[in-house]
Amino acid sequence: MAAHPLPPLRLRELLSACFSAGSLAGHVIRDVVRQGGDLGLVNKADDKYDPQTVADRRSQQRIVHALRHVWPHVQIVGEEGELAQPAPEDALEADVDALCGADFAVPEPLAGELSADDVVLWIDPLDGTKKFAEKKYDEVSVLIGVAYRKRPVAGVMHLPFAGPHGATYWGGPGIGLFVSQHEGGSGAQAAHARQERPALRYPARPLAITTSGTRCNLVELALEALQPARVQRGGATGTMVLSVITGASDLFLRFRNATKRWDICAVEPLLEAVGGALVDKRGRAYEYDPRGDPAFDNDHGLIVALDAATTKWAVDTMADIELLRTLDGTGAMTPEWLARHVFHGRATVTAARIVPGSTHRGKQSSVAKLRVECVVGDTSVARTLFVKRYVKSELPPRSAAHWRRDLRSYRTESRFYAHFYDKLRVHVALIAPLAVLSAADSAAPAAASGDGHPTDEATDRFLVILESINDNDDDATAAAAGAEPPTDTEKAPLTPTRFVHADCLSLVDAKQALEYLAQLHSGALKTPGLVQDAATALWASGGWWSFAKRGGAAALADTPSVWRAVLHAFAPEVEQHFALSGADAAARTRRADLQALGDRMVRHAAYVSAELFERSPAALRTIVHGDFKSANLFFEAASRDVVAFDWQWCGVGVGALDVAYLLNTSVSIDALSADNELLLLRWYYDRFAALLGGRRASQKYPFDAFQRHYVLATLEYARVLISDFWRGMTPASCAAKLSNTNCGLGYRSVPHVLRMIEKLDEGLALVEQECGKAE
Known part of the structure; x- marks a missing residue:
């Protein structure tokens, strides 16, 4: 027997069904109160008071059954988890035509059929259970939120005890905000009224703030900074957000980690329908992805306001407050x-x-x-x-591996x-x-x-x-x-005094930066025991881009494909720069070498790293900055003297690591001509050797040996470019990020990209020659 085809999933019918299901849930909540007796109260948590009543359970059973009867394939996340099948009196059906009498339109991107894979319904069957148990029924609501592609697009908030038969707020961005007063005991009939954005709000009136009745240190600090004229404390999350939607408050703050996505998915689209916003304390919107966080926590708090200026004020205030908190948070x-x-x-x-x-x-x-x-x-x-x-x-947030490294x-x-x-x-x-x-x-x-x-x-x-x-x-x-x-x-x-940043360093500024490195590297070597201490207290292999830190060989799997895409995207530029149009043997060899650049890097990455960190003479290993780029340098405006900051990646390595990173990320292309590059290397080397003792130091570490380390260090950094940072890179993407001074020039400037390709090819040729001799 053939299965019945699934009904189309359209937002208009889905919102109507959620409206109907919310009303059915409100009806059973009122019935529980009217019947009196035992609420069947249980505590769901071991470490805190998180009550659940028979009204919570029956409300969710009604909602889930009513919606799944129509769309069995839609994912539903309910606060009460997976419950048993409802009793016959709660096995009701949702009415997909419940809003047929309301005058509203669904925005064009959502007007057609939706993919069930992209839809999640978030349900709080009884928001405010603690208030319900205390018989504070005006704080109780039923919340049903519709999330599409991880963001809420529509919501239903049913208030079972508003008026004789309950009231429902519903709508979403592009739909509008409506309030429906239910008529009759079943709530099936309702009068719908569109709601406008409240006209009277801060700063046209004194600031009014709503917050939880449970004291929170961060909220108290915010209230002290914001100085509201009125503070309303207490309520459930849904009704506290509603106070902003209706204009009773200008701002709702909650920073204790005590709310979940089902507490806000229904009310956020209602807020957005009248121009408001719900963000965390850093100003970020929450995503509604049940696969991303199985706890569904709103772990960075809630800031709710109707005006962008008020939201920004609160976010900026919290940034200042958090920055000045003691580390214990108290x-x-x-x-x-x-x-x-x-x-x-x-x-x-x-x-x-x-x-x-x-x-x-x-x-x-x-x-x-x-x-x-x-x-x-x-x-x-x-x-x-x-x-x-x-x-x-x-x-x-980031992955566990990234957290360990960071x-x-x-x-x-x-x-x-x-x-x-x-x-x-x-x-x-x-x-x-x-x-x-x-x-x-x-x-x-x-x-x-x-x-x-x-x-x-x-x-x-x-x-x-x-x-x-x-x-x-x-x-x-x-x-x-x-x-x-x-x-x-x-x-x-x-x-x-006055220190400034510089980008795309001139030859003069590059020399000043290299002078700084010579002082750092020689100073560490001249201080007894300091490098040995750094090997255990700092990074054993300095530099954020080192082979071990960036995942080793496993991180190189995509390198050949990344490189092929770059070669395709930069084909005209590469052909012109490397003179590949010729038919002679030299041009054919050059083309083959460039086409194989990704595979060549994969083949020799471990050798390059080992030569720098494991097989370099211990006497030459010093303390390196590890992220020595122009964005992490200050230049004194008059003298151009340099001071570096951001020492997160400092550790042990040869000084050429910092030198190569600086030249390849931060120096103007004119200052990197063949003659100028050699001049800069000589400048650093001579200053470094002089600070270490002049001729004796030069004899122990000849310039040729330093140059070789520079070539290897350039490859060590270029490995990260060709395996990761060049992913999706095009001439257009370089132009788009050209002004982003925190990015290295090797992936935001086309001339620097071409130079790095050339350095990769030349450096790998040297490595291949060394490996060939070793064999």
């Missing part, structure tokens, strides 16, 4: 805290505020400048601090400032650390990294506070930090 960096942890009792801090516009939240950290007013002795001074914060729970990098920078700054500042200019703090997650087990050094895996919160080198105050500010005067052999602390 307090703030108050003036008293700063006096104790940053100035170590040598100054009294009277005030502190984040410099407006200085807060930045990236993938790896949150940073800001902090303006501090101090009293040192009888003198009032001002100080600007640079705060860098890495807290795992506050950063964007957390290790945060530990590395903390250790660099805590244990290596004092020894290296004698030789090279460094930004002074004023406080270096870390905290552990007691639930995480200790572990070791693939590099063979301890990882302190439980430590997942780090805070580094540095001096701000663009602080233009007078010399008295140095006293506020309690800085000791430099000895004759020390480099003087950086004076408050």
